[in-house]
Amino acid sequence: MTLVIGLTGNIATGKSTISKMFNDNFHIPIIDADIIAREVVEPGEQAYNKIVETFGEEILDNERKINRPFLGKIVFSDEFKREALNKIVHPEVRKEMLDKLNYWKSQNKRAVVLDIPLLFENNLDILVDKTIVVSADTSTQLARLVKRNKLTEEDARKRMEAQMPLHVKETKADAVIDNNGTVENSLEQLSEILEDWKVL
Numbered sequence: 001m002t003l004v005i006g007l008t009g010n011i012a013t014g015k016s017t018i019s020k021m022f023n024d025n026f027h028i029p030i031i032d033a034d035i036i037a038r039e040v041v042e043p044g045e046q047a048y049n050k051i052v053e054t055f056g057e058e059i060l061d062n063e064r065k066i067n068r069p070f071l072g073k074i075v076f077s078d079e080f081k082r083e084a085l086n087k088i089v090h091p092e093v094r095k096e097m098l099d100k101l102n103y104w105k106s107q108n109k110r111a112v113v114l115d116i117p118l119l120f121e122n123n124l125d126i127l128v129d130k131t132i133v134v135s136a137d138t139s140t141q142l143a144r145l146v147k148r149n150k151l152t153e154e155d156a157r158k159r160m161e162a163q164m165p166l167h168v169k170e171t172k173a174d175a176v177i178d179n180n181g182t183v184e185n186s187l188e189q190l191s192e193i194l195e196d197w198k199v200l
């Protein structure tokens, strides 16, 4: 039996940093919703065409690819526009994730990780056996987001507000990793969780 672990957290709390540990330290495969969400909107894909129809050609860059920072600014300032984008992208992401999950299950992997930022918002926790939330204080989250995405503080806050509050996610999770400290400290927490769940 493959243990399916759902990994989530809010933007810039460190979910990708923890996700990488599953592969690098424990050889557990990861299915990353953010990566799939990029692949399904490449030029020529069905979702790409629908996005251009809905948002217009002004969201394309000079290579006719989607200008992600620009589209981000639009959808994180308007929840109806965000909903419209989600409606186009999420079904495609879900399909791909399920295909990949079935593949890893067929390989009899002891565990597999579904790395999904909107796991609880979209009720995708029904797909997994256990959930882990990666947590960080709001101030840490904001600082990491401003630095990494080169956003203004106002734009960063808008992105943070587009997600379910972290403290609510924490109450829904089977385990929480406090990622305010060092990366090494978070690795120790992850290792303990996996030992607890008899994955190691």
Ligand SMILES: CC(C)(COP(=O)(O)OP(=O)(O)OC[C@H]1O[C@@H](n2cnc3c(N)ncnc32)[C@H](O)[C@@H]1O)[C@@H](O)C(=O)NCCC(=O)NCCS
Residues within 6 Å of the ligand: 010, 011, 012, 033, 034, 037, 068, 069, 071, 072, 075, 082, 085, 086, 089, 090, 093, 116, 117, 118, 162, 163
């Ligand atoms: C708006 C877009 C173009 C911005 O792209 P950008 O490269 O700047 O960000 P990226 O995709 O790397 O996402 C960064 C983080 O933003 C948050 N986020 C992304 N989309 C959403 C959303 N629709 N609602 C809430 N939070 C979101 C997540 O925490 C994610 O990890 C892009 O995020 C997108 O297409 N979003 C819709 C699809 C989606 O929901 N993806 C998330 C996983 S399925």
Ligand SMILES: Nc1ncnc2c1ncn2[C@@H]1O[C@H](COP(=O)(O)OP(=O)(O)OP(=O)(O)O)[C@@H](O)[C@H]1O
Residues within 6 Å of the ligand: 009, 010, 011, 012, 013, 014, 015, 016, 017, 018, 034, 117, 144, 145, 148, 179, 180, 181, 182, 183, 186
């Ligand atoms: N424990 C830590 N100490 C210092 N910096 C960290 C730590 N964890 C993550 N970071 C940094 O914070 C930023 C956000 O981390 P990461 O990309 O892992 O977050 P994320 O939750 O996956 O974000 P997103 O939801 O946007 O995909 C990155 O620049 C990362 O290098």
